[in-house]
């Protein structure tokens with residue numbers, strides 16, 4: 880489903896998907912409408928004009944956890960000086 884040649888969800892738009900199922904133009908247009916409060920992501924998703932984010936509930940601290948997971952670095956992560 881993550882087809883590199885997938886087309887924008889907006890009818891008649893032939894541009895390639897940039898993010899969330901929309902081309903770069905329509906993605907920024909949708910984001911602008913959400914910011915201005917004239918649309919909501921939930922409403923756009925319900926109407927099939929926006930896809931759910933891949934990592935729907937990922938927040939910054941979760942991203943940090945992803946980076947830390949399985950890390951060999953201990954403590955502060957600062958390399959100790961050569962002995």
Ligand SMILES: [Zn+2]
Nearest residue numbers: 887892902905
């Ligand atoms: Zn588009």
